[in-house]
Amino acid sequence: MSFFAAAFAQAGDAVLEGLTAHVAEHPDGGAAFSFPRAAYAKRADLAGLPIGVFDSGIGGLTVLEALLKADVFHNDNLQPGADGRPDFVEERFIYLGDQANMPYGNYPSSGRTDYLRELILKDALFLLGNRYWPKADAPQPSFDKPPVKALVIACNTATAYGLEDVRAAAKEWGVPVFVVGVVEAGARGLLQAPEDGAVGVLATVGTCSSEVYPKTIQRTLGLAGRGIARVTQFGSARLAGVIEGDPAFDTELKVQVAGDVRGLVEAHRAARSGGQVVPLKKVMLGCTHFPLAIGEIDAAFGKLREDPDLAPFIAATRDYINPAEWTARELFRELARARQRRPAGNAAATGDRHRFFMSVPNPADKALPLAESGGLEPSYKYGREVGRLGVEDT
Known part of the structure; x- marks a missing residue:
């Protein structure tokens, strides 16, 4: 257990326990902050699934760019060395930018470290699940987003405060994905x-x-x-x-x-x-x-x-x-070790394309405090408490 995980455990872990109970109450993934656990239980091979990447905004796109451009291994024999083909040329990515709740780095100084941890776990749940809003003013969510086979935490603050949480949650929820963070890389x-x-x-x-x-x-x-x-x-x-x-x-x-x-x-x-x-x-x-x-x-x-x-x-x-460049190396090694690299020329059943999602303040909530810019009003953003899992404000 890391220093941070140990510190959180000593203080009690209401964040992880609360989300775990919420996930158990919604095994079909129909509610916000849940995922259909059967989507993983029914799959013997995850190699065809996309890779999930999340950050608190657009900064994580530098990590995604590094993943898309990386060429430091041979695709055929997996040995170090460029081969003229991107290392992840066959892979597909789903990117989540939690724009509405950024910057993550200001939550600890506002005394909201636990809420930050909850946000990070919610990001992971979004990528594990199939639920999303196709547009901000959609009348209802859609459920055709594929799950992911790996999670890349493309945010240093999220890695610092949530890496061990996400790894522990994946184990607790029985999800066979591995988690890579930018700090270690x-x-x-x-x-x-x-x-x-x-x-x-x-x-x-x-x-x-x-x-x-x-x-x-x-x-x-x-x-x-x-x-x-x-x-x-x-x-x-x-x-x-x-x-x-x-x-x-x-x-x-x-x-x-x-x-x-x-x-x-x-x-x-x-x-x-x-x-x-x-x-x-x-x-x-x-x-x-x-x-x-x-x-x-x-x-x-x-x-x-x-x-x-x-x-x-x-x-x-x-x-x-x-760290983005080294995260690409780390991800390649993990996929190769787990034999989860997507086979060449094997179009995924879920669609052969990258997908991008950004969070925004919920336009359906007319009482939501907003700043002149249209974002969440800072005192509201940094004043929220954990455990409000029935509230979807972004």
């Missing part, structure tokens, strides 16, 4: 970076407060026989929203990035006060939105090197670790 990506220099983690406030990256990085390096890394992290409460174009975060992207990068460098300098100066050489992009601003991030580091007080704490060139 990203930490393993550090093994391929130069050993010199310090590691900077640029992430959301929620991800940083969980301490998941420092702990996972040290554990991963230790298992590989590496020494302890110097890790500094900085959590941005706004950058993901700015990248999304959320009207609630109206700061210019370049300005927001400059402030956050400065925050990371200042934190690194403060942590090394009086000790040996080790420049930031490796930067973990600890939010799936952040690779979308990699140019601005690198330019901000370069600009700060012009400051003689900060230059010693920043390497002349930086290595950026995008």
Whole structure:
């Protein structure tokens, strides 16, 4: 059991227990936040099913892009090495962006960690089930969405607070799927970076407060026989929203990035006060939105090197670790190990195409508090309690 799972277990697990009871009450998957368990029980082979990917918004599309473009294994013999064909060329994906409830990174700082955990499990249930709304104002839901054979948590905060929950839930519900999270994959990506220099983690406030990256990085390096890394992290409460174009975060992207990068460098300098100066050489992009601003991030580091007080704490060139790229490797290995890779040329009975779903505030709920932008009013969004499984506000 991970540190986070153990901490949650000590506090009682009303979130997981509540959803498990709800799933048991709706075995046909007809209710929101449930799935038809028979859909898995009747299948001896899951290889033809799609792969589920979810994030708190559009940031997870960087992970999906990495999955679609990855070519680091031979498709025929599964050995490392590019073969000119995408590794997942035969696979189909279902993507869920929980846009209405983003950014996930702000729930822990609002004292709503348990509600965040519930949101993450609801995301997983959506992908396991067949129920969805074909459009925001549809009079009733549809039930023709296929289940998935694997879950990719394409969100660092969701991985930090929900990976162990989703794995435990899948086991409890008897669902034979495996779950891949971006944090573990990203930490393993550090093994391929130069050993010199310090590691900077640029992430959301929620991800940083969980301490998941420092702990996972040290554990991963230790298992590989590496020494302890110097890790500094900085959590941005706004950058993901700015990248999304959320009207609630109206700061210019370049300005927001400059402030956050400065925050990371200042934190690194403060942590090394009086000790040996080790420049930031490796930067973990600890939010799936952040690779979308990699140019601005690198330019901000370069600009700060012009400051003689900060230059010693920043390497002349930086290595950026995008966990999405390493998540693709992790997923390929898991599919190959489980012999669940989709056979070449075998069109899935559920439809040979990728599918995309986004959450929005429920337009049927006229009493739902909305901001001027049309999104959930922040005090409502971050004030909700767990266990309201009969309420479908998004």
